[in-house]
Amino acid sequence: MKITVNGTSEDLAAQTLDEALRELGYGDARVATAVNEAFVPAAARQAHALEPGDRVEILAPRQGG
Template sequence: MKITVNGTPHEIAALTLAEALAELGYAEARVATAVNESFVPAPARNGLALAAGDRLEILAPMQGG
């Protein structure tokens, strides 16, 4: 299905947010996620089904000081 990830169109086979993160290379990364502008906590990712046209934002924490 086609979704938008951080503003860029992607074609993915994943059906859930957790599967999409793994497919996109973020399986082990500590990231914050939002789908269609709604924050999704890490424990909810396995149960969140994606649909064609969804907008996924993946944000990595900033390091430094």
């Protein structure tokens, strides 16, 4: 299905947010996620179904100063 990830169009086989993260190479990385501007906690990603056209944001923490 086609979704937008961090502003870039992606065509994924994933049906859930958890599957999408794995397909995109995030695996078990500690990231924050939002779908259509609504925060999705890590515990809810496996049950969060994606729909064509969804907008997914993935944010990873950075260190440094």
